[in-house]
Amino acid sequence: MKYLYVYPEKCTGCRECSIACSLNKFGECNPKKAAINIVRDEFNRYEFPIVCFQCEDPVCLKFCHQNAYRIKNGIIYRDEDRCIGCRLCAVLCPYNAVATIDDEIIKCDLCDGDPKCVKYCSTGAIEYLDETDELEKRRKKMAEKFLEISEK
Amino acid sequence: MNNKKLAIVDLSKNKITIKQTPESLKKMLLGGRGLNSYYLNNMIKPGIDAFSPENVLIFGTGLLTGTLVPNSSRFNVSAKSPETGILGDSNCGGYFAAELRYAGFDRIIIIGKAKKPSFLYVSDDKIEIKDGKDYWGMDTTEVQKSLRKDLSHVEVACCGVAGENLVRFACVRTGVKNAAGRCGLGAVMGSKNLKAIAARGTQGIEVANPELMLETVKELKDYIMNSKITSILGTVGTPLLYEVSNTLGAIRTKNSQLNAWSDSLNAEVIETFVDKMISCSSCIVHCRHRNKLGGEGPEYTAVGLLGANQGIENTANVIELNNVCNELGLDISSSGTILAWVYELYEKGIIDKKITGEELRFGDFELSKKLLYDISRRKGFGDILAESTANIKRFGKNSQDYLIAVKGLPQSDPHDCRYIKAFALGIATSSRGADHLRSRPTLEIFLRLPKQVKEKIYGKGVNNDPTSYEGKEKSVYFSDNIFAAIDSLGVCKFICHGFNSPHFIDYKWMKKLIRCTTGWQFKEKDIQDIGKRIIDIERLFNNREGISRKDDTLPKRYFDDPMKLKIGKGHHIDRKEFENLLSRYYKLRDWTDNGQVKKERAKELEALA
Numbered sequence: 037m038k039y040l041y042v043y044p045e046k047c048t049g050c051r052e053c054s055i056a057c058s059l060n061k062f063g064e065c066n067p068k069k070a071a072i073n074i075v076r077d078e079f080n081r082y083e084f085p086i087v088c089f090q091c092e093d094p095v096c097l098k099f100c101h102q103n104a105y106r107i108k109n110g111i112i113y114r115d116e117d118r119c120i121g122c123r124l125c126a127v128l129c130p131y132n133a134v135a136t137i138d139d140e141i142i143k144c145d146l147c148d149g150d151p152k153c154v155k156y157c158s159t160g161a162i163e164y165l166d167e168t169d170e171l172e173k174r175r176k177k178m179a180e181k182f183l184e185i186s187e188k
Numbered sequence: 189m190n191n192k193k194l195a196i197v198d199l200s201k202n203k204i205t206i207k208q209t210p211e212s213l214k215k216m217l218l219g220g221r222g223l224n225s226y227y228l229n230n231m232i233k234p235g236i237d238a239f240s241p242e243n244v245l246i247f248g249t250g251l252l253t254g255t256l257v258p259n260s261s262r263f264n265v266s267a268k269s270p271e272t273g274i275l276g277d278s279n280c281g282g283y284f285a286a287e288l289r290y291a292g293f294d295r296i297i298i299i300g301k302a303k304k305p306s307f308l309y310v311s312d313d314k315i316e317i318k319d320g321k322d323y324w325g326m327d328t329t330e331v332q333k334s335l336r337k338d339l340s341h342v343e344v345a346c347c348g349v350a351g352e353n354l355v356r357f358a359c360v361r362t363g364v365k366n367a368a369g370r371c372g373l374g375a376v377m378g379s380k381n382l383k384a385i386a387a388r389g390t391q392g393i394e395v396a397n398p399e400l401m402l403e404t405v406k407e408l409k410d411y412i413m414n415s416k417i418t419s420i421l422g423t424v425g426t427p428l429l430y431e432v433s434n435t436l437g438a439i440r441t442k443n444s445q446l447n448a449w450s451d452s453l454n455a456e457v458i459e460t461f462v463d464k465m466i467s468c469s470s471c472i473v474h475c476r477h478r479n480k481l482g483g484e485g486p487e488y489t490a491v492g493l494l495g496a497n498q499g500i501e502n503t504a505n506v507i508e509l510n511n512v513c514n515e516l517g518l519d520i521s522s523s524g525t526i527l528a529w530v531y532e533l534y535e536k537g538i539i540d541k542k543i544t545g546e547e548l549r550f551g552d553f554e555l556s557k558k559l560l561y562d563i564s565r566r567k568g569f570g571d572i573l574a575e576s577t578a579n580i581k582r583f584g585k586n587s588q589d590y591l592i593a594v595k596g597l598p599q600s601d602p603h604d605c606r607y608i609k610a611f612a613l614g615i616a617t618s619s620r621g622a623d624h625l626r627s628r629p630t631l632e633i634f635l636r637l638p639k640q641v642k643e644k645i646y647g648k649g650v651n652n653d654p655t656s657y658e659g660k661e662k663s664v665y666f667s668d669n670i671f672a673a674i675d676s677l678g679v680c681k682f683i684c685h686g687f688n689s690p691h692f693i694d695y696k697w698m699k700k701l702i703r704c705t706t707g708w709q710f711k712e713k714d715i716q717d718i719g720k721r722i723i724d725i726e727r728l729f730n731n732r733e734g735i736s737r738k739d740d741t742l743p744k745r746y747f748d749d750p751m752k753l754k755i756g757k758g759h760h761i762d763r764k765e766f767e768n769l770l771s772r773y774y775k776l777r778d779w780t781d782n783g784q785v786k787k788e789r790a791k792e793l794e795a796l797a
Contacts, residue, residue: 048474050467055256056405059398065255066290066392078364079333081478083466137390155406156256158413158472 037110037167040144040151041175042085047161049076049083053153060152061142069137071144072153072162085162087153088112088133088144089179096125096134096143114143131182191394192249192294195315197308199380200241200300204315209295215708216796219294220250221277222676222722224266226796227297228275229725234732238270238372239354239379241301247288247345247385248295250678254286254393254469256405257701258412259680261286261468265345269371270379271356271522271576272596272621274730276371279625279675280345281468284362284387287343291389302381307346309339310387320383324352327515328361335386346384347374348517350564354378355574357522357598358564361514365476365484366468369519370600371620372576396707404704408697409472417689418473421682422465424455425475426488430602431455432633433492437754438604441496442550443528444592444745447604448753449496457503458486473682483511492602493524498531499550512557516564523563525598526573527556530583532590539583544569589744595735597621599743601628606746607756608632610660613769616740617664619726626671629663630687641690657765661773669719673698676722723777725793728785737783740770 051074054067062069076083094112097105104118105125114125119141126134126141135142144151146164154164165171196205209223217223224246236242245267252260263285269276288294292313305320323331328348335344343362350358351374358374359367368374377383395401412418420428431454433439441449451457461481467474476484481504486494490510500506513520533539534548541547545568549555562570572579577596580588592599594615599605599622605612610629618626629646631637632654639652646666650659667686674684677698681687685694693701695712702710727735742761750760774783785793 045464048465048467048471050469050471050474052256052258052470052472055470056402058392059256059395059402062392063398064392064394066390067286068290068390069392078466078478078484079329079336081463152402156409158409159474 038146038149038164039090039167039175040087040146040154041163041165041171042087042178043161043163044082044084046159047074047083047085048159049074049078050158052156052158053085053162056152056156060147062140069135069140069142071135071142073132073135086132087162089131089175090144090146095128095130099128100125111146112143113145114141130186131179191391192289193292193313194295194297195293196297196299197315197317198300199298199302199306199317199382202317204317206315213796214251216718217722218251218673218676218718220248220253220262220676220678221264221266221279221672222718223295224248224264224277225275225722225725225729228266228268229729231297231299232268232729236268238268238273238276238376241299241380243268243376243379245298245373245376245380246295247298249285249289250676252701252705253294253678254289255395255705256401256470257679257705258405258409258470258472259468259683260470260678262675262678262680263288264675265360265368265373267373267376269373269597269620270354270375271372274595274621274733274735275619275726276373276376277620277726278360278368278370278373279681280360280362280366280368281471281680282343282362282366283469284343284345285678286469287387287389289389289393290391291387292391296385298380298382301379305381305383307335307382307384307386310385310389312389312391320381323383325349328517329364329515331384332363335384339386340388342386342388344384344386346517347377348515348564350517351375351378352383353564353566353574355518355563355566356576356578357519357526358517359519361517363484365514367514367519369521370623371597372519374517395705397704400704404700408693408701412472412683412692415689415691421473421475421688424459425465425477427453427455427458427486427491429488430491433603435754436607436633437751437756438607439492439496440592440599440602440604442499443497443532443590444604444743445532446753447606447751447756450501452501452503453491453495453506458491461503461507468680471680473680475682479507479511481507481511483507483514485514486510489601490520490524493521493528494556496602497524497528498556500553500556502553505553509553509556509560512560516560518560518564521600522576522598523560525592526576527559529591530573533583533587536590538587538590543572543582592622592743592745594618594622594742595739597623600624604751604756605742606751606761607759608654609657609761609769610654610663612742612746612761612766613660613664613773614667616742616770617668617773619723619730625681627664627668629667631690632663637690645686645690655759657769661769661776664773665776668723669716670695671719672722673715673719676718677701721793724785724789727779728790728793731784735783737770737781740783742766
């Protein structure tokens with residue numbers, strides 16, 4: 037199974053990933069209307085890509101009272117027909133990976149195996165790789181670190 | 189594509205008018221620099237004082253700014269320049285321009301003067317003039333951080349203390365180091381009591397053909413990433429050019445008394461001070477250094493003008509001076525040139541302690557640092573220095589002989605133009621004064637580039653020897669036109685054909701990018717004509733302010749003092765050859781032999797709407 041892996045140390049903050057995502061999903065250039073978000077602050081000196089971790093036990097799916105989420109081949113999809121736009125998933129996701137803007141709910145579906153964010157990243161800060169024990173360890177560690185920060 | 193609006197903000201009347209820029213006008217001038225110059229030319233009466241409320245200050249984004257197009261982060265700030273009294277215009281990267289468009293606007297024209305310190309808050313189709321007194325007096329980082337705290341994650345363009353105090357070379361800043369540096373536009377903000385523009389928006393940019401844009405950009409990205417120069421720029425940034433120029437003996441040193449300086453400022457040394465290379469919005473090159481001394485940079489300009497030109501070798505000192513200029517909101521090019529000028533004048537006894545109040549000398553980091561602070565506060569001798577090149581009057585006629593400036597604008601880049609003749613013509617004719625980013629045919633510096641490659645780009649008859657005058661009007665003409673076009677598209681010059689590489693975005697690529705974004709079917713020649721149109725409009729503005737052939741000249745030293753060191757040794761600009769070159773350039777531009785836009789062309793340009 038292939039997943040997205042992020043390398044913040046390689047991220048330069050340019051947002052080509054987010055803009056490509058919005059262009060692909062909504063036909064407009066808008067880094068805020070994307071399933072990948074770059075949290076950046078040049079004064080505090082950081083750039084960090086936020087992507088959906090495609091969790092094993094996803095909160096978005098678990099708490100959706102419309103059963104709009106389903107898992108297929110390790111990817112969590114949102115069914116637009118079932119979704120009523122309550123945004124509970126976006127509120128509950130501990131990784132802030134479900135975006136909401138303009139009444140849209142945006143959840144990464146890995147572009148059916150051809151993620152645009154990876155394609156337009158020029159530094160390899162986001163990669164789409166076959167999972168390995170090592171990569172998974174890193175990904176889980178990152179998720180834990182994230183939770184740690186958000187609990188602070 | 190036309191979902192972004194034009195706002196006219198009258199600070200005197202506290203009135204905001206929101207309009208649509210006519211599509212016909214965009215097709216003639218694209219956006220960014222082109223449209224800004226058009227509005228300046230239409231709205232500013234000749235002869236006004238740059239600090240009067242009549243001056244018009246424009247923040248204009250490019251046609252492609254904020255899109256997926258690589259390096260489309262740019263905007264232009266334009267007004268009549270308080271440093272030169274002619275066209276003032278400066279191009280800038282960062283995140284502000286994209287955010288302004290996401291907030292619904294592609295251009296803000298500011299007229300009048302606010303009664304008290306103010307700032308503009310732009311958010312989702314709305315502009316408010318807000319009380320700025322809490323932010324007045326703040327350095328550029330502090331004001332941006334404060335606005336972010338107060339208004340959530342806004343992107344800000346602001347002036348520093350230097351702008352508030354009307355220093356004639358104060359810059360407009362955004363982020364840690366991005367600056368619309370040239371021509372004193374930060375001081376125009378100060379004169380209007382405008383501390384900052386803060387923007388925040390969630391609205392996307394509509395694109396005519398999203399799929400085609402995805403496709404075209406992928407192709408272009410691969411093309412750019414395959415070039416060797418891209419990865420070099422992404423690793424060391426512009427300081428790379430320091431060594432190139434220094435090897436030639438073309439680094440302005442101690443006010444151009446010398447032409448080469450220390451290896452301690454080479455890119456590989458600068459690199460040891462870098463934490464991470466970062467990008468502007470949409471940029472795939474990432475040439476910005478996040479330095480270990482708390483700031484960003486230095487660029488090649490800072491390395492040369494705050495290093496070699498000050499006679500300073502210590503790398504950390506140079507980076508610190510760079511950070512100081514950025515915090516105070518001072519243009520690095522003018523700062524580094526003006527300081528070196530007065531150091532030499534003092535050495536030569538042309539000015540003395542009666543004016544300066546203290547001993548001046550090259551190579552004194554603490555002195556340069558103190559003077560930068562004093563300039564921003566207009567304190568003591570700093571108050572005099574803040575007047576920039578206008579000090580010729582105060583220092584006496586012969587002080588002019590040592591000033592490295594054209595049309596009142598200190599030379600921007602640290603490259604000594606006595607060796608490469610096309611560079612000299614470029615700074616002599618550029619529409620804002622001595623500046624390399626308007627028309628510098630950079631490829632002239634690559635001595636081993638095959639003749640066919642140069643001729644293919646610049647045209648037949650361009651002599652491959654950089655010290656030859658033959659055909660060099662063509663190199664400048666080509667660069668002037670294409671840079672005006674890329675500035676108007678809002679794309680960084682770094683990936684413009686002919687600037688850093690014989691590859692990159694040429695008219696063919698521009699045509700494709702314009703097509704996928706707007707749906708317009710341009711021919712390559714149409715875009716070249718837009719570049720020419722912009723140059724003519726800018727010249728028309730300057731002609732009306734009294735600029736003619738007499739002003740298209742060079743610092744005296746470039747003509748009369750041959751270079752002393754390295755490959756450049758013995759080289760200078762021959763006056764007669766230069767005059768002939770200038771005549772050929774005018775002819776190519778179809779200007780009169782006195783450097784005036786012809787009447788018919790002027791009429792045609794004034795009728796644009």
